[in-house]
Amino acid sequence: MTPFSAELLGTAILIVLGDGVVANVTLARTHGHGGGLIAITTGWATAVFVAVYAVAAVSGAHLNPAVTLALALRGKFAWAAVPSYMCAQLLGAFAGAVVVWLAYRRQFEATAEPATIRGVFCTAPAIRDPGHNLLTEAIATFVFVLGVLQIAAPTHGLGALDALPVALLVLAIGLSLGGPTGYAINPARDLGPRLAHAVLPIRGKGDGDWGYAWVPIVGPLVGAAAAALLHAAWLG
Incomplete structure (x- = not known):
């Protein structure tokens, strides 16, 4: 397995399980319907x-992509490999969203609300205020990336044993900072599934809210860059 295929596979797994728990909790006629925030944050x-x-x-x-950018800014990842990693992450996120649709196709058909259908694939603000939503995503991603950089610092890379603290960090962010925007903290996690939503033949799915789509892309990248700069100033 190459790094490109590993990133694609890993991101696809992330979305299958992450968007999958959202589908289970929010779509009509599932066994997990109404499971609530704790189920979603734990699932992610x-x-x-x-x-x-x-x-x-x-x-x-x-x-x-936010993690890839931060690691490159910290000199822990080659800039030449950044485009291929980001491409793999986006493709993996798209593929993972398609798998979720295949698994929950009948539940999508049974769900009447376009916003609920779209919410399985991508994030949306609880209160729409693009400037504030951008700031929220930047803050949440800043906390996430700063934590990842510190977790990764001893080995200069995310080793397998670092999976648990990173997962706990995501759980904490979801519970603490996920309320305003749904904590994308990952441009590929939002954009890839949003693209899947656009092309999949889902009856009554509505639009993809593309006017908001830039927020969960720009916000995480800004937060990641700020975290990398602070981490560099902090640790040298």
Whole structure:
């Protein structure tokens, strides 16, 4: 397995389990319907653990353009490999979203609300205020990336044993900072599934809310860059 294919596979696993728990909790006529925030945040944290553990030894398990950017800014990852990693992450996120649709196709058909259908694939603000939503995503990603950089510092890469603390970090962010925007903290996690939502033949799915789509892309990248700069100033 190459680093490209590992990043693609890892990100696909992340989305299958992460978007999968959202589908189980929010779509109509599932056994997990109405499970609530705790189920979703726990599911996403577990998704991160499984995905990171699965491919860490091959690619370092970035699974997130924000992490790739931060590691490159810190000099811990080659800039020449950044485009291929980000491409793999986006393709993996798209593929993972398609798998979720296949698994929950009948539940998508049974769900009447377009916003609920779209919410399985991508994030949306609880209160729409682009400037504030951008700041929220930047803050959440800043906390996430700063934690990842510190967890990764001893080995200069995300080893398999680092999967658990990273998953706990994602759980904490979801519970503490996930309320305003749904804590994308990962441009590929939002954009890849949003693209899948656009092309999949889902009846009554509505639009993809593309006017908001830039927020969960720009916010995490800004937060990641700020975290990398602070980490460099802090540790040298």
